[in-house]
Each structure stands twice: as structure tokens, then as C-alpha cells.
Amino acid sequence: MSNKNQLPLVRKASGIRLARDNILSITESLTDPLVAVIGLWAVAFIQEGQLSPIYLFLSLIIFFLSYPGESKLSLPINKAVMNIVFTWIMLSSLLILFAYTTRYMYLFSTQTIVLWVVLTPIMQILALLLLRSIAPLIMTLQGPVKQAVVAGINEQSIELALRLNDTKLQSTNIIGFFEDRTLKRVAENTDIDVLLNGNIGVSILGKIDELADYIKTHQVNVIYLSLPMSGHPRILKLLDDLKDTTASIYFIPDIFMTDLIQGRMGQIDDIPVVAVCETPFTGFNGVIKRTADIAFSLAILILILPILIIIAIGVKLSSPGPVIFKQRRYGLDGKEILVYKFRSMSVCEDGGAVTQATKNDQRVTKLGAFLRKSSLDELPQFINVLQGRMSVVGPRPHAVSHNEMYRKLIKGYMIRHKVKPGITGWAQVNGLRGETETLDKMKARIDFDLEYLRNWSPKLDIYIVFRTVSVVFKGEKNAY
Known part of the structure; x- marks a missing residue:
């Protein structure tokens, strides 16, 4: 195979998780x-x-x-x-x-x-x-490495080849692609160019119509079809041509290049279904999450009870008004919940317009400034966690008026409400805490929230808790 048919796949995959059938x-x-x-x-x-x-x-x-x-x-x-x-x-x-x-x-x-x-x-x-x-x-023990080919070159097929060919510990090896476009046209695809960044080469073995004949004359164990769903008739024809083979066939739908949240295959009786947007806390994951929330929040409340009493007395003596400020926020599935905080302002806004706190905000009391800077005003939210309204870790809840505004401006904003809001979150430990005075800042916060939903694990929650402690002790310049 000449070099002109060699596609340099140069993105270095790291920390690859081996296939679960391995x-x-x-x-x-x-x-x-x-x-x-x-x-x-x-x-x-x-x-x-x-x-x-x-x-x-x-x-x-x-x-x-x-x-x-x-x-x-x-x-x-x-x-x-x-x-x-x-x-x-x-x-x-x-x-x-x-x-x-x-x-x-x-x-x-x-x-x-x-x-x-x-x-x-x-x-x-x-x-x-x-x-x-x-x-x-x-x-x-599981036999020789399976040889595989891919029909179609696009972002997902390149990513598949990178993940399989960048480790010696995989059980499947991509030996080449079948693609109708010339290499020049493939290289012009800027989305694919984003993936190129290393030194892995995979050959273009022929056009897609030549795939069935190639399989008959070569040892191929697995075929991955990475073709656009718009080409449905062509996919059916290719599948018909491949019936005269013992190779395993997998379809990689281009839907998986969309913004999936917990995308996974499932089955209802004998009907296959694909999850496009789902909470990570289904089944046993939900049990783990809720159990951890109850255990951790109960332990913390017992531990900090004297601190809660001292802060409550301080808030009561520092300015007139209630000790606990209750504000309507959106919780799980976008339903309204009441979130508790130690009052840190001289006003208690919870109407159609809520103004975010800014630097040197005159509404913030002296004690309130310290509480907000140290995040101690959030401590009553552990009660919300015990009530089941919130979680220890999750996307931070926003005021109802802010939700209604941003859901119109940011696509996918409401997806963050597929889970319970958290006392701390992935966005907050990545520097997006406090005021979001620009739309770009809020978009960045939402991006981190959705990344959390895609990648949730108990270990990630534990990591966020430890990062939160570190951030609080170091102090956060955006918290006021």
C-alpha cells in the first residue's frame, strides 16, 4: 500500500478503558x-x-x-x-x-x-x-487478536481506530478503512483534522462497494459500519452483501457524535433502544448516589452542629431578618424546590427578578461577606440533601428567574436538571463559582455541568468533594 493511501491518525489516546468483553x-x-x-x-x-x-x-x-x-x-x-x-x-x-x-x-x-x-x-x-x-x-486466553475493518471515515471511526490501535492490550485491531472519497477530500474535513495529532497510520483498503469482495479473500473477524444514517438504503444494501461472511458486524450511528448524555444501548423486551439523554443515576447508580448523600450529609451535620449554632447567632445579631434564607430554585426534572442558606444580605430576593451578588455589593452584610467568601452560607443545604431535594455533588441550582432567562439563551441548559442540584459541582471546582456576569461564563458553567453528567462516577464525586475543600481553604476571588 502506497503512502498516498496512508491516513495519519495522530491523536494520542490515553487512559483507554478496554472493551468490557475483554x-x-x-x-x-x-x-x-x-x-x-x-x-x-x-x-x-x-x-x-x-x-x-x-x-x-x-x-x-x-x-x-x-x-x-x-x-x-x-x-x-x-x-x-x-x-x-x-x-x-x-x-x-x-x-x-x-x-x-x-x-x-x-x-x-x-x-x-x-x-x-x-x-x-x-x-x-x-x-x-x-x-x-x-x-x-x-x-x-481469549484467542488471537481480531482483525477489523471500518466502512466510512469520519470522526467516530477515526476515534475508534485510535482507541483500538493505540494499545497492545486490545483484543481488536483495525487494519484499514473503506471510503469512497479521495484522501484529499477526507483531509479537507476540518472536523476530522481536529482529531489528528500523533503518528498512527491506518490504510484505506478500497471503496465501500469493494468491502464485501475484500472480506471474501482476507481474514477479517469484525466489520464496523460508520456510515451516515441518511444513507439508510446504502447501509441495507451493504448489510445484504455482507450476509455471505462469518465476520461480526457492528454499526456506529452518527447520532453518537451528537451531544449525548449517558448514551447507551438498551432493550425493551426484544425492541432495541438507544439512550440519547439520560440521567446517570438509574438503577444501582441511583442507590449508590442517594446512600452516599444521606451518609455524608448526616455525618457532616453532626460534625458541624456547633458551627451552625454559632453562625445562626451571628446572623441574627448582625442584621434584622431571618437566619435562614429560603429561595426557590429548580431541582430534579426542572421542578421548583426551596433551597436553604444562611442569610448573607440585608434583602431576601425571590421574585421575578433576582440580582446576582457583585463585588462590593452593598446588600451583603459584613458577616455575610465572610460567609459567602468561605461558602459557610451554603451549610444549611446539607438539610436539603437529607430531604432529598439536593445532592452533595451536582450542578449548582440557580434562581428561578435566572433559569427562565438562560434556558432561552443557552441550548441544552435544562439538561442539567436531569439530576438533583448539588452543594458543590464540577463547574465550581474548575473556577466557575460566584457571579456569572457574562453569557460566556454561564455557557462555560453549563458545559462543565453536562460534562459531569456524561462522566459521573462515585470516584468523580469524591474527587469534587476534596477539590471543594481545597478551593474553600484557598479562597475564591469570584465568591462575593
């Missing part, structure tokens, strides 16, 4: 959770001579909070080690905080827990090194 991927996803659980059992048995039911209960919590383990085989070893250590510090810290504040800690041996917390990341790192060394052997 034995190695399944093994990797179980490694960290199982090491933590087995480590707990071993330490408890050695220290106490038995494995009491309370440790079995704790091991279940650990497993479900850490499963599936993040893919680290494709990461450099230093990044993989940092990932293990940081993840474990976050998870163990939250568990210990909850245990202490709820007085469950007395059920465990302090020596056992400390030893387990220290040894677990070491054991997980050793397990990762072992898994890396035996990964090639595990891959051979």
Missing part, C-alpha cells in the same frame, strides 16, 4: 476492589483471629464504592501509581470521617483499620505490576 478489562476492573476487600479480610483475621460480620459489611461497601476500578494498564506507571494512591486516600478518608462522626468507629479495631488503610494502596500497586506482567498471557 477478559483483561474485566480482570482489571475487579483488581482494585478485590485487593481492598481481601486485604481487609486478611488484616482483620491476622489482627483479631476472626472475621467478624462488621468487616464483611465494610467489605461490601468498599467493593461497591470502588468497582469498577479505573483502567490503568495503558497509563505510564508513575501516573498509575498516583491514581491508586490518590483514589485510596479520598475513599478511605471519607469512610473514616463517616465512621467517626456516626460513632460506628468503635465497632472496629483502630489498629486493624490503620494497618489496612496503609497496606491497601501498596497491595494495589503490587497487584497492578503483577497484572501488567501477565497481561499478554491473559490476552492469549
